[in-house]
Amino acid sequence: MTETPRQPTPIAIVGVGKIARDQHIPAIAADPRFELAATVSRSGGVDGVENHASVEALLEARPDVEALSLCMPPIPRFNAARAAIAAGRHVMLEKPPGATVAEVLTLDRMSRDANVTLFATWHSRHAAAAGPARDWLAEKRLTGIRVDWKEDVRKWHPGQDWIWRAGGLGVFDPGINALSLLTAICPVPLHLTSATLSVPENRATPIAADLEFSDGEDLTAMAAFDWRQKGGEIWQIEVETDAGTLSLTEGGARMFVDGTERGLEDPGEYPDLYRRFGDLLADGASDVDPLPLIHVADAFMLGRHLTVEPFED
Incomplete structure (x- = not known):
């Protein structure tokens, strides 16, 4: 008997900003398992797609929309996700998955109770080098890690x-991408031991951060995040092992072992996110890992604050 092809899952994007237009909308359009059925946006939404003023309005008007992809900033995301889950809809969360760790754990519990899929995404874990790097490091003894994640805000x-x-x-906000990639490839668990957060005197959040991690034994990982970078982005992780040095550059798009580049297949981070979301929906499963956000929370808890010059956009 020939199986009837499943109709595309109607999905709505909540928060139509730069990341939605640059990444989510093209990824949905390219995936036959999804159909962009609606948006929620105060900035006009997407041409040719039905737009709603609020998540609540969408949920009431479109019971056929099975899934929501939440692309708004982290602070309002919890209420939107909670409303969607309560309405029996599946939810995909742009990174970070919440403003606090407790929010993410609450949403995870709610989704399980409601028997809906919750996907807390970390797009850097879907970089071309993430899987090959994880596999290469799996049987190695790590002796040192250096992370540099620097860009112009x-x-x-x-x-x-x-x-x-x-x-x-x-x-x-970008630094958590590095942490999500690091925690995906590193074969041993790490915890933060110290942090210095450079905070402009006219702002509430850091413009730079220096972090140190340990595995509790003899492995140290150092990370430097900076939003004052000029002359091109630096998104790289270097891991020294007993069998050579692994280097990931361009946010994990390229991989080198002892300076020699390895060839990689690259479907694109966001297309691969929607591939994963489609698989989770088909399996009735969820994927929620708060570890990168936990590391950020630890940095704010342990971090020494250093006041630096004001930042003016």
Whole structure:
């Protein structure tokens, strides 16, 4: 008997900003398992797609929309996700999955109780080198880790004031990408031991951060995040092992072992996120890992605050 092909899952995007337009909308359009059925946006939404003023309005008007992809900033995301889960809809969370760790754990519990899929995404874990790097490191003894994640905030977050308010994460907004990639490839668990957070005197969140991690034994990992980078982005992780040095560059798009580049297949981070979401929906499963956010929370708990010059956009 020939199986009837499943109809695409109607999905709505909540928060139609730069990341939604640059990444989510093209990824949905390219995936036959999804159909962009609606949006929630106060900025006009997407041409040719039904738009709603609030999540609640969407949920009431469109019971056929099975899944929501939440792309708004982290602070309002919890209430939107909670409403969607309570209405029996599946939810995909842009990173970070919440403003606090407790929010993420609460949503995880709610989704399980409601028997709906919750996918807390970390797009850097879907970089081309993430899987190959994890496999290469699996049987190695790690002797040192260095992370450098530096970019120009004016280029990547122009005029976005929310990132500088409490809960906006500051430089950890990109820095959490590094932490999500590191925790995906590292074969041993790490915990934060110290942090220095450089906070502009006119802002509430850091513009730079220096972190140190340990595995509790003899492995040390150092990370430097900075939003004052000029002359091109630096998104790289270097891992020294007893069998050579692994280097990931360009946010995990490229991989080198002892300076020699390895060839990689690259479907694209966001297309692969929606592939994973489709698989979770088909399996009736969820994927919620708060560890990168826990590391950020630890940095704010342990971090020594250093006041630096004001930042003006």
